[in-house]
Amino acid sequence: PDVVAVLDTGFDHVDLQVNPLYLRGRYRKLSRGVPQTRWPCRRCRGKGCARCGGTGKMYPTSVEEVIAAEVMRESGGTGHALHGMGREDVDARMLGRGRPFIVEIKEPRKRRIDLNAAVRRMNTSGIVEVDQLTPATGADVVALKEDRAAKTYRVLLRTVPPVDEAKLKGTLPVLVGEPIAQRTPGRVVHRRADTIRARRLLSAEVVGVEGDRAELRVTAEAGTYIKEWVHGDGGRTRPSLAERLGAACEVLELDVLDVHDGG
Ligand SMILES: [Zn+2]
Known part of the structure; x- marks a missing residue:
């Protein structure tokens, strides 16, 4: 289920557990100097300091941020994670057919979204190209992380x-x-x-x-x-x-x- 209602009869209220939205695809990383996932600044740990120019990050963007931003523009949500089948170094490009990944959006407001439009916008970034996005599950993340490709x-x-x-x-x-x-x-x-x-x-x-x-x-x-x-x-x-x-x-x-x- 996408949303689970937890009734607590003793306290007369209902908690809603909104399950994450999982989408899978393959990404190509066309630029060097881009990490796979958001990398918090080592000095300030994300708060913003002189070293990171107030961004709280070691690098301006990441594969995760490019992909998640375009999904969340459609789905909303409170946070994101990118699960990759391994990861390349920051200074290495990811070419060919791309690397399998699953993007996880926490507490999405919308699940039926225009995936093709999101992919098209990612692919104008000049940094990341995604072949397509298809629905996935939390169990798929486990299998992806275990693949020894x-x-x-x-x-x-x-x-x-x-x-x-x-x-x-x-x-x-x-x-x-x-x-x-x-x-x-x-x-x-x-x-x-x-x-x-x-x-x-x-x-x-x-x-x-x-x-x-x-x-x-x-x-x-x-x-x-x-x-x-x-x-x-x-x-x-x-x-x-x-x-x-x-x-x-x-x-x-x-x-x-x-x-x-x-x-
Ligand atoms: Zn900093």
Whole structure:
């Protein structure tokens, strides 16, 4: 049910529980520098300060805010959340077919809304594109979060000293399928437990090499830290591409090209 009336006969009143509105789709994120979900300012925790220019946020907008704003324009509501099948880094684009998500609107005033109109407006943002919105449930959120979909990435990297194409092409196949031990990256260990996870690459190929730049296409198991696999994270990820090449590797650009969900 959308709304549940709870009668408390002892106190002579009725509480209305308005269930959230859930809508699912796939999003593409066309800009770098946009987080998936609203990111409160680290210093003021949302109240507004000099660091965040009074916005209370680390970034002006997010995938969540673009999507939720257009749904709530139709549905009303008191709050929102975005549940993604994993998340890309703030500076990574999400391309290809997009990433499955479910947007949750709390206490909507209206449920029968013009979904196509909402999608059309999202897609004029220049930041986020959504394929379509269809009704979902709270149970769908659980299934979405449990999906262990492999991801395919485009990686643009710089090698120091420059590594030639032949060496890259000889090294990548050796790394595919080899167990990777990834200690929680230095960049996230302040907010996550410091553990070691085992992951694997499913495929890796060289797209092109120009001077000290190389472009790769890499498919990895869910939860693989790709940047760390490239540069090694000071030895926290082993083996890494940098370690095997004997060269420092810097990730210049990272894009998610596909999320292989549903199988
Ligand atoms: Zn602030």
